[in-house]
Amino acid sequence: xxxxxxxxxxxxxxxxxxxxxxxxxxxxxxxxxxxxxxxxxxxxxxxxxxxxxxxxxxxxxxxxxxxxxxxxxxxxxxxxxxxxxxxxxxxxxxxxxxxxxxxxxxxxxxxxxxxxxxxxxxxxxxxxxxxxxxxxxxxxxxxxxxxxxxxxxxxxxxxxxxxxxxxxxxxxxxxxxxxxxxxxxxxxxxxxxxxxxxxxx
Amino acid sequence: xxxxxxxxxxxxxxxxxxxxxxxxxxxxxxxxxxxxxxxxxxxxxxxxxxxxxxxxxxxxxxxxxxxxxxxxxxxxxxxxxxxxxxxxxxxxxxxxxxxxxxxxxxxxxxxxxxxxxxxxxxxxxxxxxxxxxxxxxxxxxxxxxxxxxxxxxxxxxxxxxxxxxxxxxxxxxxxxxxxxxxxxxxxxxxxxxxxxxxxxxxxxxxxxxxxxxxxxxxxxxxxxxxxxxxxxxxxxxxxxxxxxxxxxxxxxxxxxxxxxxxxxxxxxxxxxxxxxxxxxxxxxxxxxxxxx
Amino acid sequence: xxxxxxxxxxxxxxxxxxxxxxxxxxxxxxxxxxxxxxxxxxxxxxxxxxxxxxxxxxxxxxxxxxxxxxxxxxxxxxxxxxxxxxxxxxxxxxxxxxxxxxxxxxxxxxxxxxxxxxxxxxxxxxxxxxxxxxxxxxxxxxxxxxxxxxxxxxxxxxxxxxxxxxxxxxxxxxxxxxxxxxxxxxxxxxxxxxxxxxxxxxxxxxxxxxxxxxxxxxxxxxxxxxxxxxxxxxxxxxxxxxxxxxxxxxxxxxxxxxxxxxxxxxxxxxxxxxxxxxxxxxxxxxxxxxxxxxxxxxxxxxxxxxxxxxxxxxxxxxxxxxxxxxxxxxxxxxxxxxxxxxxxxxxxxxxxxxxxxxxxxxxxxxxxxxxxxxxxxxxxxxxxxxxxxxxxxxxxxxxxxxxxxxxxxxxxxxxxxxxxxxxxxxxxxxxxxxxxxxxxxxxxxxxxxxxxxxx
Numbered sequence: 036x037x038x039x040x041x042x043x044x045x046x047x048x049x050x051x052x053x054x055x056x057x058x059x060x061x062x063x064x065x066x067x068x069x070x071x072x073x074x075x076x077x078x079x080x081x082x083x084x085x086x087x088x089x090x091x092x093x094x095x096x097x098x099x100x101x102x103x104x105x106x107x108x109x110x111x112x113x114x115x116x117x118x119x120x121x122x123x124x125x126x127x128x129x130x131x132x133x134x135x136x137x138x139x140x141x142x143x144x145x146x147x148x149x150x151x152x153x154x155x156x157x158x159x160x161x162x163x164x165x166x167x168x169x170x171x172x173x174x175x176x177x178x179x180x181x182x183x184x185x186x187x188x189x190x191x192x193x194x195x196x197x198x199x200x201x202x203x204x205x206x207x208x209x210x211x212x213x214x215x216x217x218x219x220x221x222x223x224x225x226x227x228x229x230x231x232x233x234x235x236x
Numbered sequence: 237x238x239x240x241x242x243x244x245x246x247x248x249x250x251x252x253x254x255x256x257x258x259x260x261x262x263x264x265x266x267x268x269x270x271x272x273x274x275x276x277x278x279x280x281x282x283x284x285x286x287x288x289x290x291x292x293x294x295x296x297x298x299x300x301x302x303x304x305x306x307x308x309x310x311x312x313x314x315x316x317x318x319x320x321x322x323x324x325x326x327x328x329x330x331x332x333x334x335x336x337x338x339x340x341x342x343x344x345x346x347x348x349x350x351x352x353x354x355x356x357x358x359x360x361x362x363x364x365x366x367x368x369x370x371x372x373x374x375x376x377x378x379x380x381x382x383x384x385x386x387x388x389x390x391x392x393x394x395x396x397x398x399x400x401x402x403x404x405x406x407x408x409x410x411x412x413x414x415x416x417x418x419x420x421x422x423x424x425x426x427x428x429x430x431x432x433x434x435x436x437x438x439x440x441x442x443x444x445x446x447x448x449x450x451x452x453x454x455x456x457x458x459x460x461x462x463x464x465x466x467x468x469x470x471x472x473x474x475x476x477x478x479x480x481x482x483x484x485x486x487x488x489x490x491x492x493x494x495x496x497x498x499x500x501x502x503x504x505x506x507x508x509x510x511x512x513x514x515x516x517x518x519x520x521x522x523x524x525x526x527x528x
Numbered sequence: 529x530x531x532x533x534x535x536x537x538x539x540x541x542x543x544x545x546x547x548x549x550x551x552x553x554x555x556x557x558x559x560x561x562x563x564x565x566x567x568x569x570x571x572x573x574x575x576x577x578x579x580x581x582x583x584x585x586x587x588x589x590x591x592x593x594x595x596x597x598x599x600x601x602x603x604x605x606x607x608x609x610x611x612x613x614x615x616x617x618x619x620x621x622x623x624x625x626x627x628x629x630x631x632x633x634x635x636x637x638x639x640x641x642x643x644x645x646x647x648x649x650x651x652x653x654x655x656x657x658x659x660x661x662x663x664x665x666x667x668x669x670x671x672x673x674x675x676x677x678x679x680x681x682x683x684x685x686x687x688x689x690x691x692x693x694x695x696x697x698x699x700x701x702x703x704x705x706x707x708x709x710x711x712x713x714x715x716x717x718x719x720x721x722x723x724x725x726x727x728x729x730x731x732x733x734x735x736x737x738x739x740x741x742x743x744x745x746x747x748x749x750x751x752x753x754x755x756x757x758x759x760x761x762x763x764x765x766x767x768x769x770x771x772x773x774x775x776x777x778x779x780x781x782x783x784x785x786x787x788x789x790x791x792x793x794x795x796x797x798x799x800x801x802x803x804x805x806x807x808x809x810x811x812x813x814x815x816x817x818x819x820x821x822x823x824x825x826x827x828x829x830x831x832x833x834x835x836x837x838x839x840x841x842x843x844x845x846x847x848x849x850x851x852x853x854x855x856x857x858x859x860x861x862x863x864x865x866x867x868x869x870x871x872x873x874x875x876x877x878x879x880x881x882x883x884x885x886x887x888x889x890x891x892x893x894x895x896x897x898x899x900x901x902x903x904x905x906x907x908x909x910x911x912x913x914x915x916x917x918x919x920x921x922x923x924x925x926x927x928x929x930x931x932x933x934x935x936x937x938x939x940x941x942x943x944x945x946x947x948x949x950x951x952x953x954x955x956x957x958x959x960x961x962x963x964x965x966x967x968x969x970x971x972x973x974x975x976x977x978x979x980x981x982x983x
Contacts, residue, residue: 047607050763050811054588057819062585064768065578067775071568085788132801135752139719154566154778155788168800169752172745172792190789191774198771202601202735202797207777209789212745216660216676218683219551220703225659226714227745227792290926293972294936295965300972316976319929327926329880329899331906332919338927367899418882427560427838427886429569453553457840461879466957467915468877470536473961474545474844475879504962 069191078153078186079235085156089210090223091231098236101180105145108232109176112142118166119147121180121236131162135169144174148181148233150196152207154189158233159197161205168204172212177228179208183235283313285347287355287384290322292496299496302519303356303387309523310395314354317346325363329462333370340371348376352394353384356519358416358495361386366419386420387519388435388494398438404524405445409488410436411479411502412455413495422494426454436494436518443521449486456482460501476505483513490514492521530873535845544682549843551679556837558786559887565788566778575775577891580828583766584818590733590766591809597736598807601798606808611641614810618643618725618758621806622652625756627722631714633740633747634658635727636674636831637760637810640853643725654725655717657746659710666693672847674854675784675833680846714746724750728761728807729780729830732770737797738807739773741780741790748794758806759796763814764827776830779889783832817865822900826861828890835884835894841877850874857884861897864905872909875901936971943967 086093096104101122105112116138117125122145129137138144146165148158158179162168171177187193197205212227223229284307288300307314323343324336343364347353355361364384371377391397412434416422423434440448459465459475466472480502483491489512493499496517503515539545563569583590595605608614614637622630630647632638632654644654644665656665660677664670666689671677678686683701690696690706694713699705726747730739738759740747751757767776773793781787799805818824836842836856847855852863852871857878863871875898884894925935943951944967952959970978 046609046613046811049609050607050809050815051588051591053811053815054591054763054818057815058587059585059821059824062578062581064582065575067575068571071571072566074567089787089789089791136719139715152789157789157793167752169748172748172752189774190778191771194771194774202737202795204797204800205795206748207789207793209787209791209793212743212791214659214707214744215785216658216663216678217686217701217703217706218681219554219676219679220683222703222707224711225707225744225746226657226711226718226749288972290932290936294940295967295971297968297970297972297975301975304976318973318976321929321932322926324923324926327919327923329902330915330919331876331902331904332923333903334907335920335923336926338923342927342929414879414881414883418886425883425886427556427883429563429566457879457881457883459840459879461881463915464876464879468532468535468841469957469960470532470539471841471844471877472879474539474542475840476962478549478844500965501962504958504964507963508961 067191072189072191074188076153076188078188079183082151082153082156082186085153086210086233089156090213091156091210091233093233093235095183095235101234101236104234105143105178109143112176114141115143115145116141116170116174117145118164118170119145119180121147129167131166133167135167135173138167138169138173141174143176143178144170144228145178145180146171148179148208149185150193151181151186151233152188152190152193153186155209157193157207157209159193159205159207161200162203163201171206171208172227174228176230176232177208177211178232178234180234180236283351284315285350285353286314286316287320287323287347287353287360288316289355289357289360291500292356295500296496296517299356299517299519302517302523303354306387306400306519306523307354310391310397310400312395315350320346323360323363325360325367326462328363328367333367337370340368344368344371344377344380347380347384351383352390353380354387354390355384356387356494356517357497358386358413358420358422359497362415362419386416386422386494388439389420389422392435392438399442400439400522402442402522402524403444403446404521407447407449407487407489408440408521409449409451409483409486409491410440411458411491411493411498412436413493413498414455414457416494417455423455439518439522440492443524446521449483449488451486452482458498458502460498462497465501472501473505476501480505480511480513484511488513490516490521492516492518494518529851531845531849531851531877532873534849534851535841535877538846538849539844545844547682548680548846552837552843555676555785556834556887559783559834559837562782562786562788566782572775572778573889573891576779576830576889577828579767579772579775580890581825583768584764584824584827586768587763587766587818590768591763594731594733594736594766595809597734599736601736602805603736603799604804604806606806608808608810608812610812611810614641614760614808614812615643615646617808618760619647619650621756621758622647622723625722627756628652629717629721630654630723630725631657631717631721631750631754632725633727633742633750634661634677635725635760636854637727637762638725639671641810641812655714655721657714657717657744657750658742659707659744662710662714663689666690670848670853672855673833673836674831680848715749718749718753721750721754723756723758724754725758725760726751728759728765730767730773730776731761731765731807732767732773734769735797737770737795740794740796741777741792742794743787743791745792748792751796752800756804756806757796757799758808760808760810762810762812764829780830780832783834783887783889813866817862820865823861823865823897825892826858826865826894826897828892829858829862830890832889834887834889838883838887839878840881840883841879845877850877857894857898858892861892861894861901864901868905869909872905875905933973940967940971
């Protein structure tokens with residue numbers, strides 16, 4: 036074990052030495068002029084159309100109507116995990132200690148998203164929202180509830196908004212999982228969620 | 237640019253001949269003897285030096301003639317330095333940049349005293365501008381690199397002309413050579429975001445009777461690529477075939493372009509496959525007076 | 529076998545070449561459309577390039593900063609000078625956990641290090657979980673593209689492969705059916721994996737976390753279900769700040785597939801409670817490349833594959849013709865730095881059209897580097913004698929006007945008067961599919977001389 040450790044250290048020193056020897060003179064960090072990306076667009080509409088573009092569905096809805104709406108969209112869902120107080124449809128009690136393997140057969144997961152990005156329809160979901168990291172991926176269908184005041188224009192702005200978070204795990208989700216690995220044919224539903232619905236409140 | 241393919245063949249033929257007969261010897265003694273006389277054109281009245289690339293000089297004199305006539309028609313004093321050979325591109329692109337220095341220096345010697353150097357071949361001009369960095373950057377070298385212009389660019393940018401009074405009543409497909417397009421930036425590229433522009437289109441759109449046909453792939457490489465055409469023969473000819481089919485599918489009658497090396501490659505395929513297309517350098521079209 | 533030879537074989541099936549070309553051109557068009565929608569796209573590329581240049585010039589400091597921050601968050605950081613060290617580090621982690629089943633999401637680095645065969649020899653099951661990678665893994669082939677690993681496979685071939693390995697029913701290559709079967713097959717692998725290995729797309733130094741981008745969700749399925757996560761990254765994956773993801777994530781997916789962003793952009797900053805997270809930082813020739821001034825910028829690469837999709841040669845020769853983990857234009861400037869002799873044909877597998885440099889989201893001057901590698905190769909590698917002597921002689925001829933005049937005249941004479949069999953034979957690659965130009969009676973020089981006499 037000691038031998039391995041020593042070797043690893045050598046790797047580190049060797050790499051850093053080699054970089055010092057080979058790197059060019061210091062080059063400045065560019066200053067990002069965000070005004071170059073400015074567009075006078077309707078954030079909400081752009082967000083909606085981009086969600087559709089990436090294969091998701093989106094609906095504006097009153098908080099009180101969430102449960103009814105979800106019952107209509109997912110009438111057959113039995114095994115439901117709700118990580119939000121905004122829905123009472125959860126059928127499987129869980130906590131952040133729950134073994135994610137137990138979620139292998141769930142039909143529906145309901146989580147809250149923190150921010151939406153209009154340029155690409157992505158929604159930021161952290162483990163504060165999902166409690167169990169695997170939840171938004173392992174579920175068959177995924178619902179993300181998002182406050183429509185939390186939509187920003189592009190990714191630079193998005194990172195500004197999440198910069199003070201507790202860095203644990205977080206993910207931008209843009210649409211349902213998909214693949215085009217067979218002859219470039221787009222198939223929705225790969226390893227992650229088969230569908231994504233964003234409910235804007 | 238062709239030199240690497242045609243010269244390759246030609247010199248191989250020489251080589252074979254030499255082996256058989258012992259007649260042709262290209263040895264250092266002969267070379268130094270021939271190099272004794274170095275003619276440099278220093279005439280101060282000269283304004284534009286006409287650069288006729290080696291392969292055009294040897295194989296497509298009509299392109300050189302059209303270029304010269306066109307420039308003269310446009311009221312330019314054109315001079316043709318007689319000792320010109322090649323810009324060195326075929327060597328550089330093959331990795332033999334070091335061996336091209338002699339050709340590059342000769343180019344500078346030939347053209348250093350002109351205000352502008354104009355040639356009907358985008359890739360050669362690009363080579364002069366881009367790759368003459370291998371020479372010591374004397375004022376002459378810098379001047380030559382700065383003042384070298386591809387023909388269309390010279391006409392549009394320097395002379396400020398787009399309507400040259402030409403007429404050519406045919407359906408024309410424009411092949412945008414990569415070195416002209418992406419190297420000299422004669423036009424906007426389909427993969428770069430920004431406004432559309434094209435030096436060659438500006439000129440062709442002003443030719444009476446000419447109908448510029450829209451292609452499916454507007455600026456894909458034809459697959460010539462100098463020695464690439466020989467050493468990657470399969471891909472090179474496939475690329476050329478695909479370009480030609482795009483033109484045929486777009487009802488083109490005449491393929492044109494500002495770089496005859498691409499056109500030579502396409503013409504070679506067209507002739508072999510007996511396809512219903514004609515190939516002409518853009519200078520020939522711009523110099524054309526066909527009645528509408 | 530060099531690129532030209534392999535490409536020639538690939539071109540024996542012209543219909544397949546057409547299909548391959550069209551599939552990738554379609555991706556290139558999607559990329560164009562997607563980029564057109566972004567205000568300030570070209571500026572975004574400039575930023576991407578400038579940030580990466582800054583990274584390379586401070587790489588040692590950023591790596592130390594990254595390591596410190598990662599360790600603060602409970603991540604174990606390892607350093608590997610080469611592929612062997614990388615593979616050994618991973619093996620030692622697996623041994624420690626007595627791990628026998630590994631799921632892996634896409635990582636070109638592990639491909640470069642030949643990790644799979646290394647672990648398989650030790651009796652470990654390594655499953656590639658990206659669908660394309662799983663397809664080529666089942667076919668026992670390397671990926672032919674870095675983003676679309678199975679782009680060379682027709683759906684009917686996938687169908688047969690799945691019947692054989694996953695016991696699927698014949699479906700005439702129905703993509704929906706095949707994907708759903710792959711989902712079932714791989715879900716089982718995810719649920720039973722001991723360790724998940726992922727690549728890394730970006731590693732911000734200021735947070736010490738890693739970002740992994742997938743469309744399928746395979747990286748997350750693997751990581752969140754296994755007890756141990758090992759993320760493998762080349763040293764050049766570092767970016768200075770997390771906020772710079774705001775630049776790179778805007779560029780990456782649009783350049784790669786034309787999507788505005790990948791479905792999942794996952795930020796792993798801390799191991800989950802009760803689990804372990806390891807990061808292996810790998811050199812494997814990168815610091816050497818860093819020292820090559822002309823080729824340094826190749827380390828900007830964010831592995832989007834746009835240069836492959838736009839490359840007219842790649843599209844018509846297929847990724848396997850390059851015989852390197854990373855094919856296409858970017859592979860052709862990276863591989864000579866690894867093994868100049870083995871990969872010496874790759875910088876010549878280009879017409880230097882420059883489209884690769886134009887699509888590159890971090891503005892690597894790929895075609896200029898191809899040109900420069902050619903000069904290096906001619907200097908340092910033994911060249912075919914015929915090519916060499918022809919070009920050397922041409923160099924002399926072109927510098928001597930009189931000799932040139934003579935050679936030109938003779939050449940035209942030969943072309944005009946030699947019998948056809950002398951010109952069109954197997955020595956003449958030009959003439960295999962193309963005619964040579966018709967030779968005129970006089971060249972331009974002669975015409976000009978005559979005109980001046982007459983005038």
